[in-house]
Amino acid sequence: MTPVALNLGGGTNSVALAVEAVRRGLRIDVALFADTGGEWPETYGYLWGFAGWLERHGIPVVAVRATLHGVDTTLEEHSARHDRMPSKAYGRKSCSLRFKRDPIEKWIRARWPAGPVVRILGYDADEPQRARLTPDERWLWSYPLIDWRMGREECAESIMRAGLPLPGKSACFYCPSARPLEVNELADKHPALFARGLAMEAAARPTMRGRVKGLGSDFSWASVERSRRMQTALPIAREAADPCGCYEGARDADLAFTAGYCGQWAHDIEPGSGGEWPLWGAPSKPSAHQTSMFGRTP
Numbered sequence: 001m002t003p004v005a006l007n008l009g010g011g012t013n014s015v016a017l018a019v020e021a022v023r024r025g026l027r028i029d030v031a032l033f034a035d036t037g038g039e040w041p042e043t044y045g046y047l048w049g050f051a052g053w054l055e056r057h058g059i060p061v062v063a064v065r066a067t068l069h070g071v072d073t074t075l076e077e078h079s080a081r082h083d084r085m086p087s088k089a090y091g092r093k094s095c096s097l098r099f100k101r102d103p104i105e106k107w108i109r110a111r112w113p114a115g116p117v118v119r120i121l122g123y124d125a126d127e128p129q130r131a132r133l134t135p136d137e138r139w140l141w142s143y144p145l146i147d148w149r150m151g152r153e154e155c156a157e158s159i160m161r162a163g164l165p166l167p168g169k170s171a172c173f174y175c176p177s178a179r180p181l182e183v184n185e186l187a188d189k190h191p192a193l194f195a196r197g198l199a200m201e202a203a204a205r206p207t208m209r210g211r212v213k214g215l216g217s218d219f220s221w222a223s224v225e226r227s228r229r230m231q232t233a234l235p236i237a238r239e240a241a242d243p244c245g246c247y248e249g250a251r252d253a254d255l256a257f258t259a260g261y262c263g264q265w266a267h268d269i270e271p272g273s274g275g276e277w278p279l280w281g282a283p284s285k286p287s288a289h290q291t292s293m294f295g296r297t298p
């Protein structure tokens with residue numbers, strides 16, 4: 001059987017995807033969480049509870065970390081070593097690739113050296129433009145939330161129907177994609193983490209040029225800190241979210257479904273009868289095995 005690996009980010013999308021897999025009886029051999037070392041404490045707490053729930057439903061969870069020169073390294077440590085901010089602040093995305101994508105792929109290659117492996121990603125039906133990866137002889141891609149027409153709202157409802165707590169947004173607490181209001185929320189809830197972000201920004205000041213003003217890329221966390229001290233309006237009102245590559249759609253609308261919802265890990269759901277994961281695209285050089293597995297082309 002072709003191995004199936006889920007990218008578990010710890011946000012609404014990947015959690016809903018795992019819940020739906022159990023509900024529909026679809027096999028997942030491993031749920032992989034790429035730990036940058038910098039998630040919000042709420043996300044680590046959530047994943048602790050959800051991993052227990054998943055294991056009860058037959059899905060093992062593995063946390064993987066980037067290694068640099070053979071040593072487990074967090075993105076914050078890496079940034080401190082080079083007095084730089086995560087690459088997203090400079091308009092690149094290597095922080096996500098190096099600290100999330102690569103550790104996951106390294107783990108999978110070690111576990112299943114021969115391939116192919118079905119990779120389940122949680123892009124939702126509100127963002128089909130992100131489902132761009134084409135399959136090859138190593139990776140077969142599945143974007144089930146899009147096939148199942150599940151947007152953010154439906155993802156949140158799926159988790160609530162299972163009776164489970166809703167996750168928050170998952171991202172590094174110092175993510176340059178965070179908007180001023182989110183940075184302010186961090187400062188309110190976790191002043192020590194806010195201070196670490198400020199220190200990261202201060203150390204990287206010599207690397208800032210042009211439109212890069214600080215850890216928020218086009219605004220600095222120092223300006224957020226100043227506004228807080230002076231109790232003035234927050235610096236830049238960046239209206240539209242500029243999601244990073246790690247973004248998992250957050251719930252941003254009122255939910256119609258709330259009946260009987262209590263949000264406890266004790267809730268179990270009856271596994272469904274099973275089926276095939278929907279696969280996208282066609283491999284460049286299909287093997288006989290892959291050809292037999294392919295569903296439809298979007």
Ligand code: SF4
Pocket residue numbers: 036075086087088095096099100170171172174175176177244245246
């Ligand atoms: S959440 Fe932000 S800082 Fe963290 S890896 Fe992703 S893009 Fe980089």
